[in-house]
Amino acid sequence: MTKSAFIAIVGCPNVGKSSLLNAFVGKKVAIVSDKPHTTRTRIMGVVTRGETQLVFLDTPGVLKPHSRLGDFMAKSIEEAMSGVDAALLVVEPTPKIRVPEEDLLGKLKAADLPTVLAINKIDAVEEKTDLLACLAAWKDRHGFDDLYPVSAHTGDGLDGLLDKLAAYAFESPHFFPSDATSDQPESVLAGELVREQMLRLLRQEVPHGVAVMVEPINERENQNGQTVLDVEATILCERENHKGIIIGKKGAMLKQISTNARLQMESLFGAKVNLKCWVKVKEDWRDRQSILNQLGYRI
Ligand SMILES: Nc1nc2c(ncn2[C@@H]2O[C@H](COP(=O)(O)OP(=O)(O)OP(=O)(O)O)[C@@H](O)[C@H]2O)c(=O)[nH]1
């Protein structure tokens, strides 16, 4: 008898939602960076263990929208929270409860959604008493089904958390094949890996103003019989000077971005990748609905 559950992963920016999703799935299906607002769309990650399939919905960190892209990000959190079987609220290992978290708690309560709390990054906590203070601060809030101190980096606590989440599964067909890991097509994952390198290598305002469009990926065999994926990515940025920064001196930055992204793609797709990247300026793309639609930032 097969079982499934849909689980929304919610929380403030940068708390490690996407890192946890990747740790659950065992593969990088969502990009990660040390800058807030890395995730822009709802991304599904799939974990199938025997009869039970868990479908996780990773969401952008809660924020106040400042553009149409921001509106879309906020809506994708709301959408993820409706129609799931449970929510996983991820927080930093500190006793401080932040305003957006208070808002989220209100929404989870209104939706009457069973919620588990994950206190992430416990590997970074030096004093045990700090963690105890954090547990105490959250314990009596909201009526969580359970609280789990975990680390997406070391894997600490994740088995117990997954077992707990699996208990929300109910009798139903599986929604994805048992070997599926994500609902994102390869071209979207490839674009995200390019964006991830920009988040890592460039200063804050530049990567937040970029989007990456990838043509349908062509698969072929080279003369040695190896599978090669041809990936053509166009990086959209908001200003001429940003274009200059992305390309770098004699193209050095763009080369670094594409080499790193290509290596990530090769490990994710298990094939050789031939990646070509172009940079184009499209002012105000974050507020232009037609471009947002093309990029898939629409509900
Ligand atoms: N020490 C430590 N750092 C972590 C852990 N999990 C995530 N991080 C770091 O926290 C930062 C944010 O991680 P993400 O997974 O991108 O966070 P997010 O919540 O998805 O962020 P947004 O998509 O921007 O909302 C990255 O620098 C991660 O490496 C953890 O278990 N321990």
Ligand SMILES: [Mg+2]
């Ligand atoms: Mg994220």
